[in-house]
Amino acid sequence: MMGTAFVPAATGGPRFIGLLSAGGWSLYGVAAVLVLVVFPLLHLAVPADSALHVSDYWVTLLGKIMCYAIVALAMDLIWGYTGILSLGHGLFFALGGYAMGMYLMRSIGHDGVYQSDLPDFMVFLDWKKYPWYWSFTDHFWYAAALVVLVPGLLAFLFGFFAFRSRIKGVYFSIITQALTYASMLLFFRNDTGFGGNNGFTDFKRILGFPITAPETRMALFVITGTALLGFLLLGRWIVTSKLGRVLTAIRDAETRVMFSGYNPLYFKLFIWTLSAIICGIAGALYVPQVGIINPSEMSPGNSIEIAIWTAVGGRGTLVGPVLGAAAVNLGKSWFTKAFPEYWLFALGLLFVLVTLFLPRGLAGLLRGRRKAP
């Protein structure tokens, strides 16, 4: 279906070293130092009036973009490598975000507008106690477990039924879109117990640290960066393994995989669930940095946008989607400030032009040029 340069795992040497080429490792190291050391220092240690200082705006924006990059990475695993286009990744992202948001809401304590035990929106609805699904969410580790379990479980169940009845291609995409849409409607309702339209916001602290303090923000930034770099390696490890080969084979010729004696169901189910979990974690990292989560994250448009980040970056390359997410979102934040009314034109054109003229994305462009001489 798509000509992806597939770099086989290097033979000889520990498997881990072989994940990236020598050049790849050096680039990886540079990125890690930049994100984990240089950037935090520039923000915290360099005085605010210095030209080298990194402002809050950039910390929030880049932190957000790294979360998006993780989502794009997850999308690449399922779409780029396995050929399943999900239009439901916005849902998993939002579910992870809501799970983290529940913890953040609980840790507001009595500092809300109504100074009640309950979050403001529940006071507003005249609820007297937390609904059952809110129990234990005041413990961070329980909420963290929910971040993984809720998207994972939903993806597992949905994927099991969908893949078992061999729903694939566009059908699968549309069903995932319907799932996302239905969940959005559900979360928009006030009596679902997740704050309705407004969702969760006005967080005060995380693990006892004030959430708006520069140090807390920087810590979240570094954690997000670590997660992104970690997931990159994890993704690399998966796609270079035998499992990854089967996934690529499913993408290119599912029937032949079946004829060769493999049952694609479990391969697909594994990568689909993993992808959803990664998305959920990205959502959980996103919420404390951005400070709000609401049902509009589940709108069908958001999920499709995730696909375009991946497509812009280049499917089946892992690094590509990360770059794609960064490029599209940097472009978005510039455009929406400079020409707010033209952003949708630009995004729309991007969808059309990338699919027509750049099927291998930015990564394909770079690789093509390097190969040329």
Place this chain on the structure above:
Amino acid sequence: MSCHVARLLRAFLAVITLSAMASAAAVDPQTVRDLAFGESDAKIKAIGALAASGDADALQWLQALLDGDVKTVGEDQVLLVKGENATDLLTGKTVQPVPENADDVVVNNRVRKGLATAIATLRLSAPDRSVRLAAAKELQNGADEETLPAISAALAKETDAEIKELMSLTQASVQLGSKDRATRIAAIRALAESSNPGTKTLLLGVLEQKGGSYVEADAEVRGEADKSLRAVESKLVTGEMIGRIFSGLSLGSILLLAALGLAITYGLMGVINLAHGELIMVGAYATYIVQNLFRRHAPAMFDAYLVCAVPIAFATAGLVGMALERSVIRFLYGRPLETLLATWGISLILMQTVRTIFGAQNVQVENPSWMSGGFVAMTGIVLPWSRIVIIGFAAMVLLLMWLLLTRTRLGLFVRAVTQNRAMASCTGVPTKRIDTLAFGLGSGLAGLAGCALSQIGNVGPDLGQSYIVDSFMVVVLGGVGQLAGTVYAAMGLGIVNKILEAWSGAVLAKIAVLVFIIFFIQKRPQGLFALKGRIAET
């Protein structure tokens, strides 16, 4: 003292002369005096008497009294003021100018209520239907045993069903309060015939308990009320069911219109067109433009604009669709996931274009007069003409499409290309042209859906977004490439959605339907009507 006698005499003389002259003042002057000078009780009695007289002038006076246009001068002049002029109601003479010392007639709340009721009673015999209807509604809260004879008399003459219904309900509610047991039972029995939701409230009132004892002390009356209540309730349930099925059909016909175009582009051609919703929007905006042109250039023919808008909406959306097919979609045949993304991009561009041209706000599309109002199927159930017209329209479009696909050369070619592109091409079918035309046809159908939607909903840049998920669900549920499946799926989804809606609220109903579809696809991945044979798996 003698002065008083003289005044009275004068008044009597005046009355006699007046009656002899048979002038406008046909009302007994004592009544007029009571109205003007009496205590509240006297006033109300006089008002009742006037109302019972059924006199046309009485209405005018009562209205004037209510409006504060009846004034008194001293104790011997009752003036009906009309602008600069005033008429003495006792003498019938014109007084000009209005005396400076004229006092308002005191109308307290009790009198005001009595006045309003009396006016409504008098209006019940007005020739204008809307006046009578308004009066009947007014009387619902104000009627008492005094006005009962007038209401009964008006009821006997009334021909309009809606007004009749209202009046008999009012009559019954007054009779229910009667001291006479037989009257009460008769009223309750009469109510059993009604299918008005208000009846239920009335009867429940009879059966109500207050402070441990029944409001209605008589057990037999209560028994009758219980019987009537059950009869009314069963009628109400039937009526509600009819109403729900109708709104289900209406929703279904809209879904059908929205999905028919998709059935061509997705079902027959295999193109995922996420911009389909925006083509619906294009159709709706085309209708809006046609409406504005008619309003500006041919206001006399405004009612005909819709007839003109139908082909224009079809053509506009169809042309936009053909342009898209030529410029983008053509290059993505065989790559459905890419098509999906590209058409999503197109939908964003179309939406933003419309926003730039027409603004982000909804625009106003007015129904032509022949589509407003409704058809009264039963009391309390009005089927709006606009929805009936749309159901008919959907049926017509479906018929035309079926004819086009099965009876014309173009339809034959479309089906041939769908089934086997290479073979069709070999036998000389111009496949590329057919692709463009078929896509144009699908888009044109979306335009027709937009034209229909503009008549019942808001027209705004986001119009298409709200229908795209639903219409894809219809096509997926109905099965790819199947017109019949699309029809069944649209109607089924519409009706199920509406019935669930009454039971669990709109949002939950929608979620339930989506979940149902997700599970349904598990069982029958090819939809309701799967294509049989070897072409199912590619």
